[in-house]
Amino acid sequence: MKKDTEKKEKGENTKGKIKILKDGPYLVSGSIPVTKETIVTGIDGNPLKWERVGEYPVQETYALCRCGQSKNKPYCDGTHTKIGFDGTETADRRKYVDQAEAIEGPDLIMIDAEELCAKARFCHRAGNTWNLTKKSDDSKSKEIAIEEACDCPSGRLVAWDKNSKKAIEPKFEPSISLTEAPYRKISGPLWVKGNILIESANGTMYEKRNRVTLCRCGKSRNKPFCDGTHFPTGFKDGDPSIE
Numbered sequence: 244m245k246k247d248t249e250k251k252e253k254g255e256n257t258k259g260k261i262k263i264l265k266d267g268p269y270l271v272s273g274s275i276p277v278t279k280e281t282i283v284t285g286i287d288g289n290p291l292k293w294e295r296v297g298e299y300p301v302q303e304t305y306a307l308c309r310c311g312q313s314k315n316k317p318y319c320d321g322t323h324t325k326i327g328f329d330g331t332e333t334a335d336r337r338k339y340v341d342q343a344e345a346i347e348g349p350d351l352i353m354i355d356a357e358e359l360c361a362k363a364r365f366c367h368r369a370g371n372t373w374n375l376t377k378k379s380d381d382s383k384s385k386e387i388a389i390e391e392a393c394d395c396p397s398g399r400l401v402a403w404d405k406n407s408k409k410a411i412e413p414k415f416e417p418s419i420s421l422t423e424a425p426y427r428k429i430s431g432p433l434w435v436k437g438n439i440l441i442e443s444a445n446g447t448m449y450e451k452r453n454r455v456t457l458c459r460c461g462k463s464r465n466k467p468f469c470d471g472t473h474f475p476t477g478f479k480d481g482d483p484s485i486e
């Protein structure tokens with residue numbers, strides 16, 4: 244109990260877990276809320292912000308579809324067994340920082356693990372995150388670079404303050420968002436926020452992170468994480484905004 248209190252004080256998640264079932268769904272426990280969020284674009288057509296557009300009734304445990312073909316999305320309906328879904332986990336198990344490279348600017352360091360890209364494309368606005376980082380002695384460029392990194396759902400990009408040597412992370416309560424990109428008419432991954440534990444089908448734990456994206460189209464080559472394959476394959480989960 245004392246450990247839980249210490250973790251809460253440090254802002255760490257103390258309850259809830261996502262268990263990956265072999266060639267099956269994500270089994271979620273701990274009453275983790277599920278919402279739906281869409282990408283809103285700016286006047287230049289690039290992603291500008293996230294907007295929450297819906298939520299699902301809170302349940303203590305539930306199974307979220309991982310193969311992309313349930314008729315009862317976002318929940319599993321057992322279709323994975325009928326289609327012989329191969330959910331083999333192929334992701335790099337090294338820590339995030341060991342997979343990433345650092346782009347150093349005058350006032351900001353951008354850590355970037357490209358393998359984790361979920362193609363949300365927030366990094367494209369205002370001349371792109373990498374260029375903005377290189378101009379981070381300009382306060383507006385620095386501000387936008389930080390915004391873009393914080394909007395990156397997969398945590399591919401993490402901005403670090405160069406002076407304090409600390410990661411700049413958005414504050415998230417534990418939750419899971421179904422993401423949608425209406426401007427591209429596609430559905431995206433599950434956006435897992437707030438340091439939720441993720442357990443592999445083999446019983447080992449993934450590195451706990453403030454934000455990651457889990458594949459829900461079934462086609463990622465970097466399972467369980469999204470690698471952006473939903474983008475060229477045009478995954479649609481049936482949401483009216485992307486029909």
Ligand code: FES
Pocket residue numbers: 361431432433457458459460461462463464468469470471472473474
């Ligand atoms: S949801 Fe992005 S690759 Fe499957």
